[in-house]
Amino acid sequence: MSDALRPEDAPPSIYGPDGRPQFFADPAMDRFVPVVLNLASELWVQAETIANLRALLEEDGVASAERLDAIAEASASDPDREAALRAFIDRIFTPLREAPGVAA
Amino acid sequence: MVLQLKHAMRPQQAAEDVARGRFVSGLRSFILNDLAQDMRQAYDQRVAPAFEKAHGRPPESSAEVHKAMRADPAFKVYSACRVRAQSMVWDAVAPVVQRERAKLEAAANDSGAAAAVKLAPDMELPRNVTGLDVHLMPGGYAGDADFPMAAGAVYDQGLAIFSMGLMGQNLDDIGLSMSTYVRNAFPDFKPARILDVGCTIGHNSLPWKQAYPDAEVHAVDVAAGGLLYGATRAKLQGLDVAFHQMNAEALDFPDGSFDLVFSSMFLHELSAKTRRAFFREARRLLRPGGLLLNMELPPNSQMGAFEGFYLDWDCYYNEEPFYKGFRDEDPRALCRDGGFADEDYVQFVTPSLGIYGAEAIATAAASDPLAVNSETTGRLAEGVNWFGFGAWKR
Numbered sequence: 451m452s453d454a455l456r457p458e459d460a461p462p463s464i465y466g467p468d469g470r471p472q473f474f475a476d477p478a479m480d481r482f483v484p485v486v487l488n489l490a491s492e493l494w495v496q497a498e499t500i501a502n503l504r505a506l507l508e509e510d511g512v513a514s515a516e517r518l519d520a521i522a523e524a525s526a527s528d529p530d531r532e533a534a535l536r537a538f539i540d541r542i543f544t545p546l547r548e549a550p551g552v553a554a
Numbered sequence: 555m556v557l558q559l560k561h562a563m564r565p566q567q568a569a570e571d572v573a574r575g576r577f578v579s580g581l582r583s584f585i586l587n588d589l590a591q592d593m594r595q596a597y598d599q600r601v602a603p604a605f606e607k608a609h610g611r612p613p614e615s616s617a618e619v620h621k622a623m624r625a626d627p628a629f630k631v632y633s634a635c636r637v638r639a640q641s642m643v644w645d646a647v648a649p650v651v652q653r654e655r656a657k658l659e660a661a662a663n664d665s666g667a668a669a670a671v672k673l674a675p676d677m678e679l680p681r682n683v684t685g686l687d688v689h690l691m692p693g694g695y696a697g698d699a700d701f702p703m704a705a706g707a708v709y710d711q712g713l714a715i716f717s718m719g720l721m722g723q724n725l726d727d728i729g730l731s732m733s734t735y736v737r738n739a740f741p742d743f744k745p746a747r748i749l750d751v752g753c754t755i756g757h758n759s760l761p762w763k764q765a766y767p768d769a770e771v772h773a774v775d776v777a778a779g780g781l782l783y784g785a786t787r788a789k790l791q792g793l794d795v796a797f798h799q800m801n802a803e804a805l806d807f808p809d810g811s812f813d814l815v816f817s818s819m820f821l822h823e824l825s826a827k828t829r830r831a832f833f834r835e836a837r838r839l840l841r842p843g844g845l846l847l848n849m850e851l852p853p854n855s856q857m858g859a860f861e862g863f864y865l866d867w868d869c870y871y872n873e874e875p876f877y878k879g880f881r882d883e884d885p886r887a888l889c890r891d892g893g894f895a896d897e898d899y900v901q902f903v904t905p906s907l908g909i910y911g912a913e914a915i916a917t918a919a920a921s922d923p924l925a926v927n928s929e930t931t932g933r934l935a936e937g938v939n940w941f942g943f944g945a946w947k948r
């Protein structure tokens with residue numbers, strides 16, 4: 451938020467040096483709360499994806515635990531899976547990063 | 555619940571988009587219900603008694619409650635979660651909008667909306683548009699110059715998640731409810747020309763065309779991206795509304811050219827100076843017998859200190875810096891400062907059309923206007939009701 455466009459009566463202490471709202475005495479906590487929510491979001495997306503897939507597999511009569519295990523094993527050295535993991539980590543843990551231009 | 559938009563500009567969502575949107579909507583519901591209830595309990599049981607012990611009286615204003623609540627863990631948890639959940643709304647839809655860029659731009663061109671919308675590329679945008687990521691939406695209403703429609707599409711799709719299904723099938727419940735109330739409360743009022751100011755994507759402009767099909771409806775905003783998207787959205791819904799890029803402080807229409815000047819959730823996004831200029835403009839634009847009607851947040855003077863604090867939270871943490879300043883103002887005085895007579899002031903609370911139906915609105919319109927307070931409107935009120943105020947021009 452731009453300094454000039456903050457509410458006139460906003461105490462400066464309610465924002466951190468990066469301009470974001472600061473709620474906890476230890477600013478690190480303000481970074482961890484988003485991580486927890488991000489994790490919950492990712493977990494739900496996966497849960498819903500699995501539920502959709504399971505419904506499809508059951509509907510088509512092709513569900514097979516053995517086949518799924520084999521696919522997982524084959525993915526161990528899959529670069530696409532590695533890239534997906536990196537994107538996953540970025541999506542969740544970006545709030546932990548220092549804002550650009552803010553000294554540690 | 556997460557709302558699936560019903561209009562033709564709705565996105566083609568992948569399974570992951572649906573899941574992500576559903577999660578954020580559910581998370582917001584948890585924060586705004588469960589965590590908000592914890593915060594109220596913390597106030598009643600810890601914060602207010604401690605304040606009273608220290609000051610010999612309970613907190614009397616929104617600002618006093620805010621200051622006292624800042625140290626309480628329930629406030630910290632609620633606030634930190636709510637800020638992140640707000641950003642997650644936009645994070646959930648921005649990739650969908652980028653993916654659909656070609657489709658959106660083709661729709662704007664093919665529908666004729668891009669040619670019809672009256673943009674003012676040389677207009678200087680006000681700082682409340684360029685200087686804010688309003689509602690924590692990256693880029694705010696100004697959006698991305700390279701893909702102007704994105705701001706409108708992100709707003710539309712984000713609001714669908716944000717609203718938790720409480721703002722209508724096409725996010726038009728405010729306009730639908732207000733126009734239904736006006737038709738019932740003022741049956742002799744037949745506006746021929748209607749203006750919606752600060753329309754964003756025109757989601758609450760369109761209901762006026764539906765309520766008064768013979769009327770000429772105009773919708774204005776300063777942000778081009780929302781207008782281009784909104785004009786396309788209107789065209790594809792088969793509704794003839796003219797969209798213009800204009801500043802509410804100086805609207806480029808002749809004196810006495812409208813019967814109804816409307817705004818919704820607009821005034822709290824303006825500085826006090828711009829707000830006053832808009833009221834003067836509204837009066838100038840109205841014909842004798844015309845009505846200025848604003849749907850807005852209820853004023854602080856008509857709420858308890860805690861309820862006021864609860865609404866004012868957005869001012870400090872949701873990039874809406876003028877929110878509390880507006881809510882501290884007296885709606886009647888705003889109209890008076892704009893040149894309207896006190897005896898011509900109107901205010902009411904209307905039930906949501908989508909939730910309670912037309913009959914409930916007809917009943918409300920036939921009764922004395924409801925008192926505007928925390929029992930009848932605002933985020934902590936029971937149910938969904940919308941507050942309207944304004945004035946007739948003699």
